[in-house]
Amino acid sequence: MINPFLPSLARLSVYGITHLQKQSPLMVAWWSAVFPGLGHYLLNHYIRATFLTLSEVSINTFAHINDAMIYSFCGKFELAQSVVQPKWAFGYLIIYMISIWDSYRLTRYQNKLYELTCLKNEPILRVGIFPSEIQFLDRKKPSVGAIYSFLFPGLGQLYVHRFGLSFYTIIWWWIYLYSSRLHESLLQLVLGNLHASILILQPHWLLFMPSVMGGAIFHAYTTVIEHNKLYRTAQRQYLTNRYRKDEYFIFHKQV
Structure with a gap:
């Protein structure tokens, strides 16, 4: 029996379009493993995803996880062991594993809700006019959203009308750029100062950036x-x- 209280597939609000969709639980769990919170953003759980991303950056910084990873990649295992802060690392590991499992569990359940909601076929609202924002469903190009996020993470989310997530991502991307000094390093590299370019970089903050950019591109x-x-x-x-x-056939299915 279909639950009569199930809503439609999408809900328009001043913050954007929140919707149910069918996704691969393993793919969502993988993005949670890449950067805790990204999997929950794919599931439209924006509040818990935001807290998980803030937790990832803060606890990772306190525990020096990224620093230890860099030393491990370079084969300096003793330095990696000495730099890690156990009082933060154990908590980080627990939150990291639980976020992966939680996103996997939620994906499986939301896939069931998606199928039930499709059967109910509730009308989808296409336009929402609010005092401070106008939201609407329209056709867009997936490649454009991906390109926007590649050029500057957060712009792809602006393209899909998730302006809250967009500005949150843009602000954090500026923080990563400033803290990693990536632009200064690239400038030195263009000028031919390879050694100075390497010395300027802050690897701890640089290591966050590929995950954030990849997640922003995939999400958009x-x-x-x-x-x-x-x-x-x-x-x-x-x-x-x-x-x-x-008596017209609007949609004709060929046999």
């Missing part, structure tokens, strides 16, 4: 795809209701 790309699906579903619902009594 998949979100555009899902919004396009929602747009087609909403359009199909409208046309079905509009021409329900007519």
Whole structure:
């Protein structure tokens, strides 16, 4: 029996479009392993995802996890062991593992909710007009969202109307750029000062950046795809209701 209290697949609010979608639990868990919180962002759990990302950056910094990883990559295992702070590292490990499992568990459950909600076929609202924002479903290009996030993480989220997440990501990307001194290092590299370029870099902060950029690109790309699906579903619902009594086949399925 379908739960009569299930909402539609998407809900428009002043903060953007929150929606149910079917995803691979392993893929979501993998993104949580890459950077705790990214998997929950893919599931539209924005509050807990934000707290997990803040926890990742702060506890990782206190425990010197990234520093230990860098020493390990260089084969300096004694330095890696000496730099780690156990009082923070054990807590970091617990939160890290639980975030992976929680995102995996939530994905499996939300996939079931998605299937039940599709069966109910509640109308999807396509336009929401609020005092401070206008939200709407429209067709976009996934590649554009991915390119925006590649050029500057957060712009892809702005493209898909998740402006809260967009500005949060943009602010943190500026923090990573400033703390890692990546732009200064690239400038020295362009000028031919390879040794100075390496010395300027702050590896602890630099190590966060590939995960954040990759997560922003993947989130923007998949979100555009899902919004396009929602747009087609909403359009199909409208046309079905509009021409329900007519004797025309709006959608013809070839056998």
